[in-house]
Amino acid sequence: MTYADVYQSWKDDPEAFWMHAAEAIDWTQKPSKALFDENAPLYEWYVDGKVNTCWNAVDRHVEAGRGDQTAIIYDSPITHTKHEITYAELQTRVASLAGALRAKGVEKGDRVLIYMPMVPEALEAMLACARIGAVHSVVFGGFAANELAVRIDDAQPKCIIAASCGLEPGRVVHYKPLLDGAMEQSTHKVDFCVIFQREQEVAKLEEGRDFDWHGFQYGVDPAECVPVEGNHPAYILYTSGTTGAPKGVVRPTAGHLVALNWTMKNIYNVDPGDVFWAASDVGWVVGHSYICYAPLITGNTTIVFEGKPVGTPDAGTFWRVISEHKVKSFFTAPTAFRAVKREDPKGEFVKKYDLSCLEQVYLAGERADPDTIEWAQDQLGVPVIDHWWQTETGYAIAANPLGIEALPIKLGSPAVPMPGFDVQILDEAGHKMGPNELGAIAIKLPLPPGTLPTLWNAEERFKKSYLQQFPGYYETGDAGMIDEDGYLYIMARTDDVINVAGHRLSTGAMEEVLAAHPDVAECAVIGVTDQLKGQLPMGFLCLNSGSDKPHDEVVADVVKMVRGKIGPVAAFKLACVVDRLPKTRSGKILRGTMVKIADSEDFKMPATIDDPAILDEIRVALQKMGYAK
Ligand code: COA
Ligand code: AMP
Numbered sequence: 001m002t003y004a005d006v007y008q009s010w011k012d013d014p015e016a017f018w019m020h021a022a023e024a025i026d027w028t029q030k031p032s033k034a035l036f037d038e039n040a041p042l043y044e045w046y047v048d049g050k051v052n053t054c055w056n057a058v059d060r061h062v063e064a065g066r067g068d069q070t071a072i073i074y075d076s077p078i079t080h081t082k083h084e085i086t087y088a089e090l091q092t093r094v095a096s097l098a099g100a101l102r103a104k105g106v107e108k109g110d111r112v113l114i115y116m117p118m119v120p121e122a123l124e125a126m127l128a129c130a131r132i133g134a135v136h137s138v139v140f141g142g143f144a145a146n147e148l149a150v151r152i153d154d155a156q157p158k159c160i161i162a163a164s165c166g167l168e169p170g171r172v173v174h175y176k177p178l179l180d181g182a183m184e185q186s187t188h189k190v191d192f193c194v195i196f197q198r199e200q201e202v203a204k205l206e207e208g209r210d211f212d213w214h215g216f217q218y219g220v221d222p223a224e225c226v227p228v229e230g231n232h233p234a235y236i237l238y239t240s241g242t243t244g245a246p247k248g249v250v251r252p253t254a255g256h257l258v259a260l261n262w263t264m265k266n267i268y269n270v271d272p273g274d275v276f277w278a279a280s281d282v283g284w285v286v287g288h289s290y291i292c293y294a295p296l297i298t299g300n301t302t303i304v305f306e307g308k309p310v311g312t313p314d315a316g317t318f319w320r321v322i323s324e325h326k327v328k329s330f331f332t333a334p335t336a337f338r339a340v341k342r343e344d345p346k347g348e349f350v351k352k353y354d355l356s357c358l359e360q361v362y363l364a365g366e367r368a369d370p371d372t373i374e375w376a377q378d379q380l381g382v383p384v385i386d387h388w389w390q391t392e393t394g395y396a397i398a399a400n401p402l403g404i405e406a407l408p409i410k411l412g413s414p415a416v417p418m419p420g421f422d423v424q425i426l427d428e429a430g431h432k433m434g435p436n437e438l439g440a441i442a443i444k445l446p447l448p449p450g451t452l453p454t455l456w457n458a459e460e461r462f463k464k465s466y467l468q469q470f471p472g473y474y475e476t477g478d479a480g481m482i483d484e485d486g487y488l489y490i491m492a493r494t495d496d497v498i499n500v501a502g503h504r505l506s507t508g509a510m511e512e513v514l515a516a517h518p519d520v521a522e523c524a525v526i527g528v529t530d531q532l533k534g535q536l537p538m539g540f541l542c543l544n545s546g547s548d549k550p551h552d553e554v555v556a557d558v559v560k561m562v563r564g565k566i567g568p569v570a571a572f573k574l575a576c577v578v579d580r581l582p583k584t585r586s587g588k589i590l591r592g593t594m595v596k597i598a599d600s601e602d603f604k605m606p607a608t609i610d611d612p613a614i615l616d617e618i619r620v621a622l623q624k625m626g627y628a629k
Pocket of ligand 1: 140141143168173281284286308309310332335336339500501502503532533568569571
């Protein structure tokens with residue numbers, strides 16, 4: 001079958017398509033149908049089925065005789081450690097951890113917050129939750145205590161599972177003090193914490209509240225897999241929206257299993273037993289879907305890599321890991337390749353390794369620039385596939401489905417929509433646009449299985465954020481176009497979300513932090529183009545009249561504040577003081593125009609601008625920072 005056949009077969013009969021895909025999953029009770037549309041425009045899938053994610057990701061492989069196969073390879077150039085965990089070992093470890101959680105009162109539906117670095121125990125914690133039907137919420141290690149506190153208050157977890165520390169090159173990230181700080185700040189109080197002590201830093205445990213990962217499992221009965229309803233939340237993953245309050249994306253259990261399993265062969269072209277590596281972090285959706293769940297559901301070997309593309313120890317790390325562990329499909333972010341390319345443009349490191357195992361490479365998380373794709377293709381001699389997705393969908397909306405058919409690669413395009421996604425380009429009024437016309441990218445409802453059915457505790461926000469603008473569609477927040485061959489092009493965000501090194505961040509959230517500085521009267525944060533990270537946040541500050549604090553001190557303060565409040569991952573280092581911000585006559589800050597000036601692009605003077613002279617002041621400020629050339 002060709003891609004066109006497969007896509008058409010879904011279009012002709014989505015119900016049959018998704019019921020067929022569901023056959024690859026082990027059900028305790030098979031669902032009577034795929035789509036449940038009684039509450040449209042809210043849709044759910046496989047609601048009356050009963051299923052367990054951990055069973056499908058772990059136990060069933062042991063049962064099928066694959067217990068001795070390696071499930072997880074841990075490779076940490078930062079700690080100089082490597083080890084492997086088989087499916088049988090994983091089953092024992094996860095059942096024990098799940099049993100200990102259960103013994104402390106964690107039950108189906110309870111939330112568990114996970115704050116862990118890239119160690120296999122992070123996956124074990126996720127799977128242990130899935131085993132007993134608890135709903136995990138993993139928080140990325142690069143976020144500060146305040147972001148953790150916000151998530152604790154929203155998810156209201158019964159317990160927190162954390163590591164004593166994370167490790168960044170040359171720096172220990174002290175998780176426990178961050179966690180303690182977050183628990184102090186949050187209104188919601190957890191019953192207990194489980195701390196995985198790492199030898200690089202042993203954390204102080206609070207008697208009665210904090211339990212040691214190993215000690216707390218002593219003598220408990222291992223837990224069996226608890227079947228849950230198809231629409232039971234598998235996890236909540238917070239992602240940036242327009243405001244400082246993150247959105248809690250809910251992942252439904254059954255659709256997640258079915259859809260992820262479908263993608264492994266059809267998109268990533270791997271079979272059970274193959275080694276699959278996504279070099280991301282468990283704190284992001286890529287880590288959830290393609291470090292933890294999808295490879296394990298499929299019976300692949302997955303790699304937990306604790307390192308960076310460069311500097312751990314060099315720009316050959318990726319190639320070393322691929323060659324040593326026989327990776328067949330590799331997934332990373334374009335920014336990671338840009339970092340490698342910058343250090344090793346001629347690919348000297350590539351030549352040092354036998355990469356004959358590698359068949360294809362996938363890029364996502366941000367726009368893949370043609371230069372980077374071409375460089376990677378030249379160096380590696382395999383197809384480099386750009387694909388487009390979001391935390392909300394949990395897997396690719398558009399891709400080149402190599403497992404079905406290798407479509408021609410068009411640089412700058414993440415190729416074509418996957419079955420389940422009817423992607424349309426709409427104008428502001430919601431009318432369909434023609435080929436090569438730029439507009440808002442929307443997906444005709446219902447979204448396919450595994451995508452978000454709602455936001456955690458925020459159904460109205462879900463409707464307002466995604467469903468209201470274009471009735472009958474899901475609004476992606478991205479703008480772009482579709483060409484005459486049906487290839488998609490993702491050009492920009494339509495909201496205040498920026499993408500820094502493949503990390504999704506909210507400029508609105510940063511503005512909230514800046515505005516809290518006592519000398520700041522008004523501010524704006526924009527995303528400017530960066531050669532390495534794609535975008536970088538930049539702040540503009542207007543000070544209170546009468547403020548006599550030196551400007552460089554205010555700038556240093558706000559840089560520190562963003563790092564302290566949001567976290568180092570925000571990479572907020574650029575800011576300047578200006579007298580005024582450019583606005584429309586109705587008072588809206590012209591952030592888009594500021595971005596264009598910063599990036600030295602042509603722009604049309606906004607007809608509604610209040611005072612065009614302010615743009616010159618902004619240009620001067622930008623030039624002092626090395627922008628607006
Ligand atoms: N825990 C704590 N801090 C973290 C962190 C974590 N898990 N991840 C990143 N940080 C910190 C970094 O140490 C850095 O801090 P610094 O300001 O003290 O240097 C800051 O957050 C910014 O990190 P990062 O954006 O990773 O920049 P970098 O300069 O350290 O590295 C790249 C640049 C391109 C190598 C790196 O961004 C990278 O590997 N990107 C790939 C991202 C990716 O895979 N995204 C997943 C989407 S699929
Ligand atoms: P996240 O939810 O963190 O995965 O971020 C999703 C956003 O990242 C998308 O809405 C896009 O703006 C951007 N994005 C992800 N993948 C791509 C891609 N392949 N091309 C262009 N933008 C992308």
